[in-house]
Amino acid sequence: MSATPIRFAPAVLAAIRAEAARAYPHEGCGALLGPALGEVHETLPLPNRDEGSPRTRFSVSPRDYMAVESEADSRGVRLLGFWHSHPDHPARPSATDRRYAWEGLLTVVIAVEGGAPRDITVWDLPGPDQPFRQRALVVGNVPTTGALEEVP
Numbered sequence: 180m181s182a183t184p185i186r187f188a189p190a191v192l193a194a195i196r197a198e199a200a201r202a203y204p205h206e207g208c209g210a211l212l213g214p215a216l217g218e219v220h221e222t223l224p225l226p227n228r229d230e231g232s233p234r235t236r237f238s239v240s241p242r243d244y245m246a247v248e249s250e251a252d253s254r255g256v257r258l259l260g261f262w263h264s265h266p267d268h269p270a271r272p273s274a275t276d277r278r279y280a281w282e283g284l285l286t287v288v289i290a291v292e293g294g295a296p297r298d299i300t301v302w303d304l305p306g307p308d309q310p311f312r313q314r315a316l317v318v319g320n321v322p323t324t325g326a327l328e329e330v331p
C-alpha cells in the first residue's frame with residue numbers, strides 16, 4: 180500500500196465532527212466508505228457497543244462489520260475503515276486501537292475537547308505486526324465520475 184494522502188470529502192469531515200461532538204463525553208464511531216482506499220466519500224454512523232466502558236473503548240461488533248460491508252456493496256463502494264473519537268484525549272490511536280485495528284483498513288481518530296471537535300488524524304497498518312503509520316489527510320471535493328479535481 181502506498182503512503183499517498185487520503186482524500187476526504189468535506190461533508191465526511193463535517194459529519195465526523197458533528198457525530199463526535201454529539202457522542203461526547205462518550206466515544207462516537209462510524210464506518211468510512213468510498214470507491215478506493217484513498218477516497219473517502221461517505222460515513223455511516225455505528226453504535227458504540229462497548230457498554231462496559233463507552234468513554235474509553237471503541238469496538239465494532241462482527242455484526243456491525245458485516246452490516247456496513249453489505250451496505251457498501253449495495254452502494255457499489257468499499258468499506259475503507261472506521262473512525263472513532265477520543266473524548267478529552269489527543270487524536271492518536273491507543274494500544275487498544277492497535278489491537279482491534281484491521282490491516283487494509285483505515286483507522287481515523289478525532290479528538291474532542293470539552294465537547295468541541297478538534298484534530299482528525301488518519302492511520303493504517305503497513306503489515307500485520309507493524310505499528311500504526313500516519314497518513315496525510317487532504318480535503319477535497321470528490322467527483323463521482325471523471326478526473327480528480329485539484330486540491331485547493
Ligand SMILES: [Zn+2]
Nearest residue numbers: 237272273276
Ligand atoms: Zn481510540
